[in-house]
Amino acid sequence: MVIKHKNIFETESCWSNADKQMLCLDTGGWRTERPVLDQTKCNYCGLCCLYCPPQCMLDKGDHYEANLAFCKGCGICAHECPRGALTMVPEGEFGNEG
Amino acid sequence: MKAKTVKPRVMTGNGAAAYAAMLCRPEVVASYPITPQTEVVEQLSAFKADGVLDAEMVEVEGENSAMNIVCAASIAGARVFTATSSYGLVYMYDTLLQTAGFRAPVVMVNVNRETPGIQAVSAGQQDMISTRDSGWIQIIVENDQEIIDQIIMAYRIAEDFNIQLPIMVNYDGYYLSYLAEAVQIPDQTDVDAFLAPLKKQPQRPRLVPGEARGCGTHGMEMGYVEARYKHCMALDRVKNHVDKIDKEFGEYFGRSYGGQIEEYKCADADIVIVASGSAAGTARTVIDSKRAEGLKVGLVKLRLFRPFPEERLAQALKGKKAIGVIDRSVSFGWKTGPMCTEIKSLCSKIGPVPILSYIDGLANLDINIPHIGRVIDEVAVAAKGKPYQEVTWIPMEEER
Missing domain, CATH: 3.40.50.920 (Rossmann fold)
Structure with a gap:
């Protein structure tokens, strides 16, 4: 057998160092809809951030925003937001912007 | 032979397993009692109570927790030991696979017993057979002396830097677990000396609080394939290593078993x-x-x-x-x-x-x-x- 694969893990076991390298699950690619924030309703309480399963909410200082590279569009943040500041909008409405 | 001559003692296979485990100085032991293995846990607990076993003994509510604990402790760098049988082995099945996937060098005694379906409280190798594709090293021994010797050898196999795999030492329940035979329990200094070469090897990766690294969490696509391939290659290396360690054991203690067969x-x-x-x-x-x-x-x-x-x-x-x-x-x-x-x-x-x-x-x-x-x-x-x-x-x- 001729091995052409270049090793991903430096170690014999499958250890990875997050500072150097991570093999990330492309959960963003699973998304069919994304959370869109109405900033006038948001009071920066952080509940969306606490409930987010892949913990992809980014702290923007006065509000939170989903990191779309990881947000899988589950809608839990919108469901939990007590002020209804987050709305799930179908991906189709955003064209190919990502 | 380099080892000190010791006076034979009469004990059961389970007692022998506990003595061997103690001599290897495990740092974490987590095990749930199950027939016909119970005496192993009892004896290890007694060693701990008597102050002759300096290990963290974790009382668990079941085998699933036991394997999770020894796996985690092993990933944190500890030497670990656990023992189970039959229902216990299958109750830890998911963590058994996880431990192998993490390449955690856990040493486990499995006292062979028939498996669930028919409520068989009796001997048979079905439990071991049902976990043959779990990625563990599986070795079967014949008598009480071989139980002791193989457990000691197991650490040299599992923890070897070129292997890094968990190992299951199997012996017949009832036939060996309760059979009292004359055995030679090696002297502590000799076991220490036999295991000492492990200390000279490079340190295997371990979890360190505050350091951003982890094991097994990033097995995506080619990461998964690579990890599996390395695992299979490591298992292949185990074969000659078992022969080598058996020979070395024979030279040190005067007893050897042929290695693989x-x-x-x-x-x-x-x-x-x-x-x-x-x-x-x-x-x-x-x-x-x-x-x-x-x-x-x-x-x-x-x-x-x-x-x-x-x-x-x-x-x-x-x-x-x-x-x-x-x-x-x-x-x-x-x-x-x-x-x-x-x-x-x-x-x-x-x-x-x-x-x-x-x-x-x-x-x-x-x-x-x-x-x-x-x-x-x-x-x-x-x-x-x-x-x-x-x-x-x-x-x-x-x-x-």
């Missing part, structure tokens, strides 16, 4: 019987009496089951006229027993000789002298080119 009177044999565990001891006696009758028969004691000792077996079985394999378990979906099925896969190397499968010793039934005598006689007939029965469930052909 033990060949007994095989060199000039026309036919060979393959057996494992406590049945191998009985088989040796029968081989001797058949030899006295003029029959050239040998025994292969299968010690290493995973990885399967393909090369050593092919070497031992090549040129033999017929082979009989005694299995203490069944292979659901195959007619032949599990070990027989695997030995049949050697046919391209050893030729299309008759390989007869015998299912015996399930549910605490004895694999006794008449049974093994019958196996040898039938294999001898098959060796002459006469028709033979491919699979025989020995107890099913007996009237009781």
Whole structure:
């Protein structure tokens, strides 16, 4: 057998160092809809951030925003937001912007 | 031999396992009691209470937790020990796979017992067989002394930097777990010296609080394939390593077991019987009496089951006229027993000789002298080119 694969893990076991390298699950690619924030309703309480399963909410200082590279569009943040500041909008409405 | 001579002591297989584990100085022990393994946990707890075992003993609510704890402790760098049997082994099945996938060098004793479905509180190797594809090293021993010696060797195998795999040391429940035999318990200084080479090896990766690294969490696509490939290659390396450590153990302690397999009177044999565990001891006696009758028969004691000792077996079985394999378990979906099925896969190397499968010793039934005598006689007939029965469930052909 001729091995052409270049090793991903430096170690014999499958250890990875997050500072150097991570093999990330492309959960963003699973998304069919994304959370869109109405900033006038948001009071920066952080509940969306606490409930987010892949913990992809980014702290923007006065509000939170989903990191779309990881947000899988589950809608839990919108469901939990007590002020209804987050709305799930179908991906189709955003064209190919990502 | 370098080891100090010690006075033999009489103890059960379970007691022997506990002594061996203690001598290897595990730092974390988590184990849930289950028949016929319970005495191992009791004895280790007693060692801890007496202050002779300096380990963190974690009281668990079940085997699933036990394996999770020893796996995690191992990943954090600790030397660990656990023991289980049957229902306990299958109750930790997911964590068993996880431990192997993490390449955590856990040393576990599995006291062979029949598995769930039928409430069998009895001996059989079905538990071990049902976890053969879990990625663990699986080794089977024959008597109480071998239990002690193999547990000590197990640390040299599992924790070796070039291996980094968990190992399951199997011995027959009831037959060995409760059997009291005279054993030599090595001196602590000798066990320390035998395990010392591990300290000179590079440190395996470990979890360190505050450091951004982890194990097993990023096995995506080629990461997964690479991890699996490395795991299989490591298992392949285990085979020669088992032989090497067995030889080294023999040089140090004066006892060795053949490594992957033990060949007994095989060199000039026309036919060979393959057996494992406590049945191998009985088989040796029968081989001797058949030899006295003029029959050239040998025994292969299968010690290493995973990885399967393909090369050593092919070497031992090549040129033999017929082979009989005694299995203490069944292979659901195959007619032949599990070990027989695997030995049949050697046919391209050893030729299309008759390989007869015998299912015996399930549910605490004895694999006794008449049974093994019958196996040898039938294999001898098959060796002459006469028709033979491919699979025989020995107890099913007996009237009781």
